[in-house]
Amino acid sequence: MKRFLLIALTATISIAPAYADNHLKQRAMESKTVVKEFMGQLKGELQAAMKAGGPGNAINVCKESAPLIAKNLSDKYGWKVARTSLKTRNPNNAPDAWEADVLRKFEARKQAGEDVKPMAYFAEVEDKGSKSFRFMKAIPTGEACLKCHGTNIDAKVVAKLDATYPEDKARGFKLGDIRGAFTIVQPIN
Ligand code: HEC
Numbered sequence: 443m444k445r446f447l448l449i450a451l452t453a454t455i456s457i458a459p460a461y462a463d464n465h466l467k468q469r470a471m472e473s474k475t476v477v478k479e480f481m482g483q484l485k486g487e488l489q490a491a492m493k494a495g496g497p498g499n500a501i502n503v504c505k506e507s508a509p510l511i512a513k514n515l516s517d518k519y520g521w522k523v524a525r526t527s528l529k530t531r532n533p534n535n536a537p538d539a540w541e542a543d544v545l546r547k548f549e550a551r552k553q554a555g556e557d558v559k560p561m562a563y564f565a566e567v568e569d570k571g572s573k574s575f576r577f578m579k580a581i582p583t584g585e586a587c588l589k590c591h592g593t594n595i596d597a598k599v600v601a602k603l604d605a606t607y608p609e610d611k612a613r614g615f616k617l618g619d620i621r622g623a624f625t626i627v628q629p630i631n
Pocket residue numbers: 496497498499500501502504505506508509525526527529530531532533535581582583584586587588589590591612621622623
């Protein structure tokens with residue numbers, strides 16, 4: 443009887459963290475799918491707008507569509523879905539303390555040689571008594587991004603950016619830099 447109890451106890455102890463772990467991994471997988479959905483929609487609209495009228499025209503896509511896609515996905519899943527960065531163009535996208543910390547860790551991981559493309563982080567977080575699952579996925583700076591986030595932006599584009607985003611910090615990025623991250627908050631009841 444004693445032995446049985448011991449086995450049962452050991453089993454419970456070892457299963458509990460594994461269960462919690464799988465639970466988080468499941469949420470992370472779902473988050474990754476939503477990030478792909480976000481990226482796919484935005485990329486499609488951005489490419490079409492660039493083709494139709496160059497970066498000057500496509501600024502409006504980033505301004506109007508990106509927040510709209512984020513809002514629609516947030517409503518669809520009941521999560522907070524957004525983009526953020528340590529150097530934001532729109533101050534509405536500024537990171538909170540937890541996000542800023544993860545973004546700084548992403549920079550350190552990149553410095554240590556890690557590939558940016560699959561870089562992600564997730565955790566269960568408790569804030570003022572309410573629990574949530576938080577997920578972030580790094581966004582690398584690609585060639586196409588440099589036209590609006592690079593070091594050599596066309597004068598007309600600069601003028602339009604200056605007019606729309608007086609607090610723009612999202613310039614001067616180089617190919618492969620971490621431009622920012624997708625960020626997801628799933629409430630846990
Ligand atoms: C046509 C110009 C343009 C191009 C090209 C462009 N962006 Fe942006 N980007 C913007 C604008 C404008 C905003 C501000 C959107 C807003 O008001 O929320 C922005 C915002 C962002 C943000 C949100 C954080 C912030 O700075 O406010 C991220 C992340 C981002 N861009 C990444 C990228 C990546 C990655 C690429 C390349 C795949 C890219 N952008 C290409 C214009 C552009």
